[in-house]
Amino acid sequence: MVKAEISRKAADFFLKNIDMLIEKPVRFMEVCGTHTVSIFRSGIRQMLPEKVELVSGPGCPVCVTPNDYMDTAIAYAKNENVIIATFGDMLKVPGTSTSLYAVKAAGADVRIVYSPLDALQLAVGEPAKKVIFLAVGFETTAPLTAATIQAAQNQAIENFFVLSAHKWTNEALNALLSDPEIKVDGFLLPGHVCVITGEEPFHFVAEKYKKPAVVAGFEALDILQAVYMLAKQVHAGQAKVENAYKRVVKTQGNPAAQEMMAAVFQKTAANWRGLGKIENSGMAVNENYARYDALRSIPVQKELSKENPACRCGEVLKGNIRPVQCPLFKKICTPEHPAGACMVSVEGTCHAWYKYGQGR
Ligand code: SF4
Structure with missing residues (x-):
């Protein structure tokens, strides 16, 4: 049997059984922005029975980065001794009154990089400037930032700094679930994050909040399988954390990456766009590496931040x-002229709805 045929049969099996298992309307949340894009691309929303609604959660790192952070980055960019090194997505994210894109057009030195290591190399090549890397992302990208900070220390590179907006996704889910207005019956947990963290940090979803959760991969069939496993739990009245992405996610995650994060970062309260301040959800550079923390090493005066x-x-x-x-x-609000962060990143929910249509 050719692969496409096997896939079609598997998809049919999952869809038929989801329909049989779910008796009344349910809402499942995909936490990760990459899931959102995959769901839209593959048309899964339209394939699922109407009683199963998929909603997107706070798993797009650019989208949850608040104006406060952007305003700080923009203020740094206006310092003529500073080079801002950032992923391209961040350029168009609106701050309170302007964006990195606008200040770059006005002459600020803002460079696009593809990894923190690129930013470190930039610092080596520009010894007269202070290079600040905008460290945005979840547990997936934080280990590489941590490794880069350690490399800067090992190589005695003194003009490299990090403005950390790294965040813990499990803390955002905890905050979300403690909000009585949130109506979600189960979660597709972020496969990429769980590769690093393992399953344990998400056990509270089932233990504390009695909601089913399944670690999901990113192919259409991975997602359908995870929805099917959620449906089985809902049908059986169960709440447990299961792993539908075992070929990649190990129960204990990646201990080396976890140790790297623990060596360089400490937990701190962090602002999330839309969710507000969440205790212990941010990763701040710890005392041992304080000189690489832009906020502690380079004074900055930013405007008073306000959300649109x-x-x-x-x-x-x-x-x-x-x-x-x-x-x-x-x-x-369009991808060309975004009024909010959810329209900027390709993983943003508003961007996905704009690009792939509204679905259901
Ligand atoms: Fe914000 Fe609305 Fe734009 Fe979405 S569509 S980013 S909610 S302004």
């Missing part, structure tokens, strides 16, 4: 509304 009151990104990230319910969607 018309942007409903926060409610989108909590799964409370769909992007089409935002009055700016497609009218004022």
Whole structure:
């Protein structure tokens, strides 16, 4: 049997059984932005029975980065002794009154890099400047930032700094679940994050909140299988954390990457766009590496931060509304001219709805 035929039969099996197992309407949240994109690309929303609704969660790192962080980065960019090194996505994220893209166009030295190691190399090549890497992302990208900070120390590179917005996804889920307004019946857990963390940090979803959760991969069949496993739990009245991505995610995760993060970062309260301040959800550079922390090493004066009151990104990230319910969607807010962070990144929910259509 050719692969496509096997895949079709497997998809049919999952869809038929999801339909049989789910008796009344349920909402499952995909926590990860990469899942959101895969779900849209493969048309899974339309394939699932109407009683199964998939909503997107706070798993797009660019989307959850608040104006406060962008304003700080922009203020640093205006310092003529500073080079900002950033992933390209961050350029268009609106701050309170401007963006990195606009200040770059006005002459600020903002460079696009593809990894923190690129930023470190930039620092080596520009010894007269202070290079600040915008460290945005979850447990997937934080180990590489930690390794780069350690490399900077080992190589005695003194003009490399990090502005950390790294975050712990499990703490965001904890905050989300403690909000009584959140109506979600189960979670597709982020496969990439769990590769690093393992399953244990998400056990609270089942133990404390009695919600089923399944670690999911990123192919269409991976996602359908995870939804099927959620459906089985819902049908049986169970709540446990299961792993549908065992070919990649080990129960204990990646201990070496965990040790790297623990060596360089400490837990701190962090601001999440839409979710507000969440205790212990941020990764701040710890005392041992304090000289690489931009905030502690380079003074900065930024504007008073305010969120755009018309942007409903926060409610989108909590799964409370769909992007089409935002009055700016497609009218004022587009990927070319985003009014909010959820429209900027390809993993942003508003971006996905714009690009792939509204689905259900
Ligand atoms: Fe914010 Fe734009 Fe999404 Fe509306 S469509 S919630 S303005 S990002």
